[in-house]
Amino acid sequence: MTVDQIIFLVVAVGTLIAALRVVTTGNLVHAALWLIATLFGVAVTFAILHASFLAVVQVVVYIGAIAILFIFAVMLTRKEMRDRGPQMNRNWWFGALLAAVTFGGLALIVSGWSGVTKTATAYPSDFDAVSALGNALVSPDAYVLPFEVASVLLVAALVGAVYVAFNRK
């Protein structure tokens, strides 16, 4: 086992433990903080994969904006600081069963696929992924249309969010 395999295993196990705490912990503020830990683990995974821009965006957008938005939402939607009653619904065992079946099915498909033992070629040292990504996002013969559609979607969603959450009193 090489060093990067050990690093990946440590990061992956830590991320999965944090993710389990997100879905099982009773206190929602703690769940949001565990979500930050999970997102950070995913950012480290991106860094291991040489996807440096994705790692930075993961930290800035997910941890910096989305997780903070979650914490604000948790604080705005509670009458007292403690969460009363059960946090799981009556059919939680069915959800657990369905999640286990999903994981088993996905693992079965992955293990049966021929390309799964593929190892990565050495990362080309003269390739600048960030500038290639930037060029691809604004180049007319690449992905400028999906990029613009995504930005229109984001603007529409944010305007809709402000409208929905607006207090008319």
Place this chain on the structure above:
Amino acid sequence: MVPLSWYLIFSAALFSIGLFGVLSRRNAVAILLGIELMLNSVNVNLAAFWRYGNVTDIAGQVFAIIVFAVAAAEVSVGLALVISIYRKRNTVIADDIDMLKF
């Protein structure tokens, strides 16, 4: 070097944990937390396939960026809905928000 299958198994586990959270939590904010986990697992898959395929073909990262944008849009609208429902019904428990059900 880490085999591709490890990333795929990791991503599948993260997706399943998120699915469990979506299906079993009562609080609507906690359901959105589960959705975030599922979207993140998809991004891990996209980045892994980009790295293990042709690195100069940047499509995997472009897809991941668009997933980021969609996740931000989804969570902003979702939390706005939760806050709006909390104002009107004084609850965020998904089982209690059944105005559409007879």
